Amino acid sequence: MKRILSSLIIAVTGISSVMAGVDYTLNEHGALIKSGGVDIAVEWYTPSVVRIQRFPASTHPEKQSFSVTAAPEKVDFKIKADDDALTLSSEELTLRYEPAADRMVFLRADGSRLLEEKSGSSRFVRIDDHGKPSYRVAQTFVLDADEPVFGLGQHRHGLWNQRNSTQHLRQENMEIAIPMVQSPKGYALFWDNYSPTDFTDNAGGMTFDSRVGDMIDYYFIYGATSDGVIARWRGLTGHAPMYPLWSFGFSQSRERYRSQDELVDVVKRYRSLGVPLDGIVQDWQYWGEDHHYWNAVEFLNPLFPDPKRMMDEVHALNAHAVISIWPSFGPSTSIFKKLEAEGKLMGHMTFPQDFGTRVYNPFDSRARDIYWGYIKDNMVKIGMDGWWLDATEPEHSPIKEEDYDYETGSGTFRRLCNAFPLVSVGGVYDSHRRDYSAKRVFILTRSAFAGQQRYGAQSWSGDIEASWTTLRRQIPAALNFSLCGIPYWNSDIGGFYTRGDYPDNPLANPDYRKLYTRWMQFAAFTGMMRSHGTNCPREIFNFGSPGDEIFDAQAKAIRMRYRFIPYIYSTAWEVTSAGASLMRPLYADYGADRRSTGVDDQFLFGRSVLVAPVVTPQDGRKVYLPAGNEWIDFWTGRRHKGASRIVADAPVDIIPLYIKAGSIIPVGPDVQYASEKPWDDLVIRIYPGADAEYTLYEDEGDNYNYEKGSYSLIRFKWNDADRTLTVADREGSYKGMLKKRRFMVSVVDETNGHGLGGDIADGVIKYNGRCVTHTFKD
Incomplete structure (x- = not known):
């Protein structure tokens, strides 16, 4: 009977049980686990986002989060106990609490490890916070030996990978303190505390140590990719509105x-x-x-x-x-x-x-x-x-x-x-x-x-x-x-x-x-x-x-x-x-290329443009082009293989830019201010070498009508084998929208479609909002 009970999946809330030596209570959004003198609240926000709170037994303090705006969702999760642990699983994420070690382990749905708390590393040191009893709180986590982590806000020290560093996180001029890290393994950890916090990573683990808090409180966000992590993070804390x-x-x-x-x-x-x-x-x-x-x-x-x-x-x-x-x-x-x-x-x-x-x-x-x-x-x-x-x-x-x-x-x-x-x-x-x-x-x-x-x-x-x-x-x-x-x-x-x-x-x-x-x-x-x-x-x-x-x-x-x-x-x-990003590390799109993770002097601007700023007095620099694509020099149209290091010549008026083969980029008119000319003769540059898709977004420019659906999307699709560009039916509309327009299409090579001008149209597409297809000669 013990063996049967220890493998039961419990799905009824409000039941208190002792399984695998763990005393826990299920509730609508997770479970409350009692572990010695500390209670641990597990709260699912989505199948891939979970909140962990640790606090002295039976206190369960109230806390207002200034960062998190979402409420926990109704998540289908399963709970199971074996001889060593209590396991809580959603369709995307598994949490394994090991009472003997007093640690929480985070795993993918397939059982592979993402992150874990260090055994017995939660710390509560009593303090007086201006007459109110509270604690200095800390928690240590165990990373893979070669795992980089990024984030912590914006700092002037020049570090890219935050491993093996000690940093005091407190807001000041030139130092933006955000106690959040992201791993190329596809997760982020947000330490939800607003007091001055010390971040330390060394042989003993990665530690967040905050000056005051009634509880240890953090969110684990799994997204599989960097984009997935950020999209789920924005779902938790709010989406970014459009700028004018x-x-x-x-x-x-x-x-x-x-x-x-x-x-x-x-x-x-x-x-x-x-x-x-x-x-x-x-x-x-x-x-x-x-x-x-x-x-x-x-x-x-x-x-x-x-x-x-x-x-x-x-x-x-x-x-x-x-x-x-x-x-x-x-x-x-x-x-x-x-x-x-x-x-x-x-x-x-x-x-x-x-x-x-x-x-x-x-x-x-x-x-x-x-x-x-x-x-x-x-x-x-x-x-x-x-x-x-x-x-x-x-x-x-x-x-x-x-x-x-x-x-x-x-x-x-x-x-x-x-x-x-x-x-x-x-x-x-x-x-x-x-x-x-x-x-x-x-x-x-x-x-x-x-x-x-x-x-x-x-x-x-x-x-x-x-x-x-x-x-x-x-x-x-x-x-x-x-x-x-x-x-x-x-x-x-x-x-x-x-x-x-x-x-x-x-x-x-x-x-x-x-x-x-x-x-x-x-x-x-x-x-x-x-x-x-x-x-x-x-x-x-x-x-x-x-x-x-x-x-x-x-x-x-x-x-x-x-x-x-x-x-x-x-x-x-x-x-x-x-939930995308504008400035992107190379690994966000090329995570399979391990070398891209260490590149800290280049970045992707959107998904198609690789930017390699010149940051020395020399008129040139070395550039790494990630594996998985060919890359086309924006200024010359010259093609380069991925997974390669090249030396870019860069006279003082040139910043090295490379466009991913299989990209579509709209090039705007030469103007004196952003709204001077309508985009009725946009140059559409096709960077061949792979299939490509692109969506042109337009709206009224300086109001919130887009939140009510007042915007348009025009989707472009390039078939590289057939050299065919399809412009799909326009989706949506807004006041002042161009109902008819021309697209001047350049298929980029070393003779055309590079730099800031001089495009010779390989084809002109007249567009009235209905689907049109154009085939280009070799």
């Missing part, structure tokens, strides 16, 4: 424009030079230079006498403006006084120090409403187009231990500090959507936390310094950030500070001029192409005039970005609708 079309163009910024006339004149200069531009960014001190009025969220500076007129002039030039807003306020500002009167200001010192500047409490809904109210009344109503939410870590210096005692209303700041950017940015997004749903939210933020993709925000890498080493490190920083599920990232082109390697007149320094140009080429293949910095102005006209080598190389990089906008926008739809 204009935001994918080029944006110019500086620390800072000193008057509204200067800002408008910069846009006029770009238009007169014929260099494309969509965004202009106003940095700080539009409120004035007296720090007591810091971040008033009002135009108090007399050099900005009529901000409404400024915005009207920018819009008349077919550009958009974004403005810097901080979460901290000087004591003479109206917003400070209102927040202080209602007890909504935190206590710690913040930038600029010694002026009484204070940070608001975004964990409080009333504080978020006050913050948004000033943005709405003083910025939205004059026509401002986007929000640069700076210093969302928030700035905190010098740090005092008692600063963490501040009670936010949801717990101490010690308990919640790493979630500050998530709730602050989220408050602006949610309020904007509520009050102005017809216009897409665009937010640029210096910090982030897990789940922030749902708030229409992209992060940048903070106040980095200009150097070739820094540029090189931006690539793994971006990719690790992307693998945390947040798809849009960028950096200050040329580095924010130039004072380190280029202390004197960097614009006259040939090395800096080249570095800036290479950085601009890299930025053309990030979430936002944005020039910004201090110590010297960064507008293109400060680098020369048309005909000068560096000026022309920069203008070429900007135009290249615009030619790729139809491809970028369609990829953005894949990000929104299918």
Whole structure:
């Protein structure tokens, strides 16, 4: 009878049993396991996503997750006991709890091991959290000896693989802390804790050690592939909305424009030079230079006498403006006084120090409403187009231990500090959507936390310094950030500070001029192409005039970005609708090629474009082309075999780009701003060598009607053997849609269809929304 009972599959909730020496209770979403003095809650969210909580016996504390927005689903799972373990299995994932070792093991449905807790490694150390009993909590996991892990947010150290490292995860300028790792084995682990956390990987295992928590709380996400992991992660924490079309163009910024006339004149200069531009960014001190009025969220500076007129002039030039807003306020500002009167200001010192500047409490809904109210009344109503939410870590210096005692209303700041950017940015997004749903939210933020993709925000890498080493490190920083599920990232082109390697007149320094140009080429293949910095102005006209080598190389990089906008926008739809990523590590698509996993200075942009930025002063670099495809040089049409290392020649106006054979890429028109011309004569480049499919996405460009189905999809299919391109029936429609159009098709080879122009059409397809097929001659 014992043997029979130990193999029974129990599927009835609410039953307490002791099997294989394990005392457990089934419930609707999983089980509660009692293991000595610790209880373990297993909660299925989907068949491939499970939450594990460990807490001192019989306490089962309540917890609000700021990152996870999904609720557990009704998952069919089976539970089984044998002599050594209790096993819980869904159709995609198996959990095996071994009571003798006190460890949870995660396995694929076929029984192969993914990850396991280290035996007896859960730790609870009693602490006092400002008068409330709590714990310092830690858990160690066992990885395969040669298994890399990626993620942890975005950091300036330059690490790609996070193995054999120790890192303190706390939000600060240039350091985005996200306690999440992803493995090429097809899973991710999210440590759901918002206090400062130490990540350590060594011979003893991979450990997350958080300063305060009532429980150990983590999510295991299995997706089989990197895309599968991120899609399931977005299902758990929220999907990324579409950005406005204009935001994918080029944006110019500086620390800072000193008057509204200067800002408008910069846009006029770009238009007169014929260099494309969509965004202009106003940095700080539009409120004035007296720090007591810091971040008033009002135009108090007399050099900005009529901000409404400024915005009207920018819009008349077919550009958009974004403005810097901080979460901290000087004591003479109206917003400070209102927040202080209602007890909504935190206590710690913040930038600029010694002026009484204070940070608001975004964990409080009333504080978020006050913050948004000033943005709405003083910025939205004059026509401002986007929000640069700076210093969302928030700035905190010098740090005092008692600063963490501040009670936010949801717990101490010690308990919640790493979630500050998530709730602050989220408050602006949610309020904007509520009050102005017809216009897409665009937010640029210096910090982030897990789940922030749902708030229409992209992060940048903070106040980095200009150097070739820094540029090189931006690539793994971006990719690790992307693998945390947040798809849009960028950096200050040329580095924010130039004072380190280029202390004197960097614009006259040939090395800096080249570095800036290479950085601009890299930025053309990030979430936002944005020039910004201090110590010297960064507008293109400060680098020369048309005909000068560096000026022309920069203008070429900007135009290249615009030619790729139809491809970028369609990829953005894949990000929104299918949980995809824009910047992708090579292993995401070429996991079978083990060498691709270690490549940390190249990336895929979408699924078809391999980008190999030049990150040294040399005019060339080595490039690895993954196995499984041929690769076609974007600039020459020359074909290369996969699984090969090549040396790419790269004069200063060229960034090495390779297109996967079996790709279809739409090339947009030469424009001065993203929406200048309709896409009625798109060039469709076919990169032959394998069958290909591609979906062109189009919508109204700057509203949320796409969420109601107002968009169109045009699917292209290339049969390589027959050299036939089929354009399927258009799916969907939207206001202003082109009902008739032409597609100029180029089948790429070494004589045609490469670089930024000069395509000779191999065929012209007239398209009215109905399926059409065209066959091309060899």
